[in-house]
Amino acid sequence: MNIEITKEDSSYMYGLVEKIVDDVGPRMPCSSQELAGAQIMKEELEKSCDAVHMESFTCHPKAFLGWIKLILIMVFISMVLYFVMQLTFDLFGLIFLSIISFALVFFSVIIMWEEFFNYKEFIDPIFRKKSSQNVIGQFNSEEEPKRILIFSGHIDSALQFNLLKRLKEGFVPLAFGGIIVMIVWMFVSFLHLILMVIGMIGLKSLFLITTLVLFFIGIPCFIGLFFFVPLGDKGNVVPGAVDNLSSCSVISELARYIKTHRDIIAEDTEIRLISFGCEESGLRGAYRYAESHVEDLIKKNAIIVNMDGLETPDGFLVIEFEPTTRTYHSKEVVQKLLKAAEMVNVKAIPFGTGRLEKTVGRLSGGSDAAAFSKAGIKAALLSSADWKNRSAYYHQATDTPDKIQKGTLENALKICIAFIIGEREE
Numbered sequence: 337m338n339i340e341i342t343k344e345d346s347s348y349m350y351g352l353v354e355k356i357v358d359d360v361g362p363r364m365p366c367s368s369q370e371l372a373g374a375q376i377m378k379e380e381l382e383k384s385c386d387a388v389h390m391e392s393f394t395c396h397p398k399a400f401l402g403w404i405k406l407i408l409i410m411v412f413i414s415m416v417l418y419f420v421m422q423l424t425f426d427l428f429g430l431i432f433l434s435i436i437s438f439a440l441v442f443f444s445v446i447i448m449w450e451e452f453f454n455y456k457e458f459i460d461p462i463f464r465k466k467s468s469q470n471v472i473g474q475f476n477s478e479e480e481p482k483r484i485l486i487f488s489g490h491i492d493s494a495l496q497f498n499l500l501k502r503l504k505e506g507f508v509p510l511a512f513g514g515i516i517v518m519i520v521w522m523f524v525s526f527l528h529l530i531l532m533v534i535g536m537i538g539l540k541s542l543f544l545i546t547t548l549v550l551f552f553i554g555i556p557c558f559i560g561l562f563f564f565v566p567l568g569d570k571g572n573v574v575p576g577a578v579d580n581l582s583s584c585s586v587i588s589e590l591a592r593y594i595k596t597h598r599d600i601i602a603e604d605t606e607i608r609l610i611s612f613g614c615e616e617s618g619l620r621g622a623y624r625y626a627e628s629h630v631e632d633l634i635k636k637n638a639i640i641v642n643m644d645g646l647e648t649p650d651g652f653l654v655i656e657f658e659p660t661t662r663t664y665h666s667k668e669v670v671q672k673l674l675k676a677a678e679m680v681n682v683k684a685i686p687f688g689t690g691r692l693e694k695t696v697g698r699l700s701g702g703s704d705a706a707a708f709s710k711a712g713i714k715a716a717l718l719s720s721a722d723w724k725n726r727s728a729y730y731h732q733a734t735d736t737p738d739k740i741q742k743g744t745l746e747n748a749l750k751i752c753i754a755f756i757i758g759e760r761e762e
């Protein structure tokens with residue numbers, strides 16, 4: 337299939353990325369800059385779509401990474417309490433301190449599990465609530481809509497990840513090390529609590545060497561993770577060109593293309609183009625949209641093609657499994673994306689279920705597609721990553737427009753267009 341992407345189309349997409357980076361700059365979740373970026377997306381979509389609107393929502397943007405500092409303090413106190421126990425032989429005091437020590441590390445692990453590995457708003461209410469927004473452009477169907485195709489990306493950019501900036505790939509063993517120390521300490525402190533409850537005071541120093549080893553291994557990990565992101569708004573320095581203005585520019589150009597090629601859409605199909613807010617604070621924008629529209633989306637057999645991190649023209653990945661949140665995406669959508677890529681001669685491979693991919697992906701986080709798949713709505717993620725170079729800019733101030741290689745946005749656009757055509761011909 338030959339889909340012509342003109343020089344004007346290409347210039348528009350790369351130009352939109354540069355425009356938002358230059359005029360707005362970094363756009364951390366719920367910031368005035370995120371709103372400004374969303375308004376630009378709204379203005380661009382209004383030039384082409386049948387209808388465009390914003391849906392506002394509230395969330396607690398600092399909670400998603402703020403929990404890290406909280407649990408590190410809790411685990412540190414939990415370990416210190418064990419050393420304090422060595423100074424007393426009072427059974428009641430030992431049991432009391434053991435309970436507090438175990439409770440601190442236990443709830444730390446629960447918080448980490450719920451906030452990061454489940455992306456739930458577990459302790460969010462203790463953080464300040466703020467407003468954000470999703471921008472939705474729509475092409476109405478000629479008949480009663482029986483199907484909705486959604487192409488999406490996120491407008492916000494991440495807070496700078498200090499550990500990635502300074503350690504690059506070294507961030508992974510440090511992060512895994514911190515998690516492992518925390519989990520091992522939880523089991524050690526639980527066993528110590530049991531021993532104290534049954535009155536085996538003489539064994540209180542049994543785990544002293546183990547605890548000292550965990551403590552001294554854990555301290556550098558904990559210190560590094562404590563400064564994972566800067567305090568306050570100091571981390572709002574990431575331009576977010578690849579992650580994720582690249583996808584927003586494709587969505588906006590897709591609207592321009594559809595405006596002059598309405599015939600590619602089936603008469604019973606509605607197209608929605610969405611720029612989500614607050615992806616970098618736990619997919620909150622996508623979750624809010626999925627929650628608000630789930631019945632309609634399921635009823636009308638909605639399909640979500642989410643895009644994130646478009647960087648290289650020959651490295652397209654169709655993500656079928658996200659290890660962090662243990663989310664499997666729709667096999668149907670994955671196959672349709674692979675077929676669409678094949679139709680326009682763009683190399684794309686399924687990604688996410690290999691052993692190495694699962695292991696490394698445990699700390700890679702989730703995408704907006706996960707919010708829909710978890711709600712029972714058909715979705716998949718399209719990405720295009722240069723993994724050899726990504727650590728040099730990912731979630732850092734170096735995520736600038738020049739990181740998007742020429743041909744990448746054009747190929748992503750072709751896949752989206754072919755996907756729509758494939759749905760029409762189905």
